[in-house]
Amino acid sequence: MKSTRFAHRLVCLAAVALIVDGCSSNAAEPVDHSTGFETIAPTTAVTTTAVTTTTIDITVPPTSMVAASTSVALPVPSADALADWPIPPTEVPDLAEVPMLLPTVAVPGATSATRIEGADDVPSFDSYSQFWFGEGPGAAVMNVETNIDQTPTVNGEGISLPPWDRALFVSMTDGYTNLWLEDSSGSVNIWAHGLSRDDVTKVASSLARRTDGQPGWDVGQLPTGLTPTHEGWSLGAASRSVGWAGDDGIIAELWIAHGVPSVFTSPWFEGSTPRLFDINGSTAVVLELDGRTAVVWSPEPDVTVRFGLYGTLDDAVEIARSIRKVDDAVWKQDTTPDTSGVDGCNSMFC
Numbered sequence: 001m002k003s004t005r006f007a008h009r010l011v012c013l014a015a016v017a018l019i020v021d022g023c024s025s026n027a028a029e030p031v032d033h034s035t036g037f038e039t040i041a042p043t044t045a046v047t048t049t050a051v052t053t054t055t056i057d058i059t060v061p062p063t064s065m066v067a068a069s070t071s072v073a074l075p076v077p078s079a080d081a082l083a084d085w086p087i088p089p090t091e092v093p094d095l096a097e098v099p100m101l102l103p104t105v106a107v108p109g110a111t112s113a114t115r116i117e118g119a120d121d122v123p124s125f126d127s128y129s130q131f132w133f134g135e136g137p138g139a140a141v142m143n144v145e146t147n148i149d150q151t152p153t154v155n156g157e158g159i160s161l162p163p164w165d166r167a168l169f170v171s172m173t174d175g176y177t178n179l180w181l182e183d184s185s186g187s188v189n190i191w192a193h194g195l196s197r198d199d200v201t202k203v204a205s206s207l208a209r210r211t212d213g214q215p216g217w218d219v220g221q222l223p224t225g226l227t228p229t230h231e232g233w234s235l236g237a238a239s240r241s242v243g244w245a246g247d248d249g250i251i252a253e254l255w256i257a258h259g260v261p262s263v264f265t266s267p268w269f270e271g272s273t274p275r276l277f278d279i280n281g282s283t284a285v286v287l288e289l290d291g292r293t294a295v296v297w298s299p300e301p302d303v304t305v306r307f308g309l310y311g312t313l314d315d316a317v318e319i320a321r322s323i324r325k326v327d328d329a330v331w332k333q334d335t336t337p338d339t340s341g342v343d344g345c346n347s348m349f350c
Contacts, residue, residue, distance in 0.1 A: 081163050081207075082185035086215045088126040088148050093119040093238035097258040099303060100240065100331040105322040107252045108311070110244035115335040119238035126150065128215045129261040130231040132222070133285050135276045140194030140226060141268060142203070144217060148186045156180065161204055169197060175270065179204055193270065199223045227276060229283050230298040235259025241347075242335050253348045254323070255306045263304045267294035267349050275313070279320055288313055292348060295320040308348050 095117060107113075126148045134140040156168035156178075166182040177200045181188040188207070190200055206220030216231055239257040243250055257263050267287045268274070275286040277295070284297035293316035296306045307323065309316040326334075 080185050081181075081183050081209075082146070082148065082188075084209065085146065085148055085185065086213065088128070089233055089235065091235070093236040093259055095119045095238050095240070097302070098238050098240050098256055099300075100326050100328065101254065101256055101299075101305065101323050102242070102326050102331065102334055103254070103307075103319045103322045104324060105319045107244040107309070107319065108315070109246040110251050111247065112245050113242050113335045114245070114338045114340075115240065115242050115331075116338045117240040120236055127234045128231070129234060130216055131229050131261070131264050132226040133229050133274045133276065134194065134225040135227070135274055137273050138194060139274050140192060140223060141265065141274065142190070142192040142195060142200075142223075142226060143265065144203075144207075144219075145189045145191070146186065146215070146217070147189070150186055154180050159201070161201070164204075167204065195223055227283060229276075229285055230261055230264045230304060232261040232298075232302045232304075233259060234261060235302075243338075243348075250310070250348055252307070252309045252311075252319070255308075255347065257304050258302055260304060263306055264296050264298075267296060267306065267308070277317055279317075284317075284320065286313060286317060293317075294349065306349070310348075 098117070098119075127150070128146045128148075130144045132140075132142045154168065154170060156170040158166065158168040161167035161181065164181045164183055166180075168180055170178040170180060172178050175193055177190075177192045177195055177197055179190040179197075179200045181190070181204060188204075190204055192200055195203075202221040203219055203223070206222075207217040208220055210216055210218060215233070236259060237257075238259060239255060241253065241255045243254075244252040255263065264285065267289065268285075269289065272287050272289060277284045277286050279295065279297045280299065282297045282299055284295050287294045287296075292308055292310055293313050294306060294308045295316050296304065297320075298304050305323070307316065307320045309319065
């Protein structure tokens with residue numbers, strides 16, 4: 001199986017390109033060092049008169065002026081907000097990290113179940129993504145992506161936002177906001193839809209490193225209504241998928257990925273109405289689009305699952321809640337390998 005096949009599938013799965021930018025200048029404050037001289041005062045002239053009639057004037061010469069050491073005031077750089085960020089993982093995508101999952105509730109009308117699985121031999125991207133979703137019509141969505149040792153050149157409207165060296169808003173279409181933060185150790189992109197510049201600025205100014213040494217940010221001023229849904233490192237393409245088909249074509253699709261957090265927003269599009277459901281203890285985002293229902297959640301760290309159904313929201317959620325881990329024997333018994341030779345995106349969410 002060619003590795004490009006899975007790379008193409010990932011590109012298609014990221015249905016919404018998250019363009020996330022922002023930067024500003026933060027001038028370093030000079031240190032106020034005092035300078036000057038330490039002076040030892042001279043003694044005064046002393047006249048000593050002898051018993052005899054001879055007068056002798058004795059004058060003690062003044063001591064020399066002694067200069068104190070001076071220091072040149074040097075600019076102090078701002079604190080590096082990413083200096084203590086955990087070292088990104090270095091492993092390449094590994095199919096063994098992707099669990100085999102199947103529903104126990106049957107997909108209505110399905111007469112076949114075809115699987116596709118594989119991993120690209122590519123290195124990690126050194127970025128960590130965190131996602132928040134609102135719920136209901138017009139609900140906001142936000143992604144904070146942290147890039148270690150990556151500071152691309154971007155253009156935009158600069159603002160002052162200590163302790164970041166640069167912060168700028170990148171021009172976007174109405175409804176979208178992108179703020180780029182840059183420091184010597186990397187950058188942070190905040191992408192949002194449905195949030196104002198003021199909202200995003202408050203998010204950026206309240207980002208706090210986690211005290212347990214784990215990657216990710218705690219947001220002190222999170223906009224009302226946003227719920228954290230998923231976070232993880234972007235490692236590249238390692239995935240398994242199953243497509244259920246009937247007499248009229250594709251009916252449902254299950255996509256399981258490790259190290260691909262961007263899948264969480266792949267079914268989202270402007271104007272969609274996110275709903276939040278509990279799927280076996282995990283917060284899932286449910287979206288309805290043109291007769292399709294998508295359910296996306298993270299059942300365990302670094303793993304993202306997306307189940308799609310041409311059917312009702314209730315049916316999609318019921319099937320998603322029945323999805324369980326299976327062993328290799330059941331996986332191969334209940335699905336057949338894809339032999340179509342399709343190269344690229346054949347997902348129902350492309």
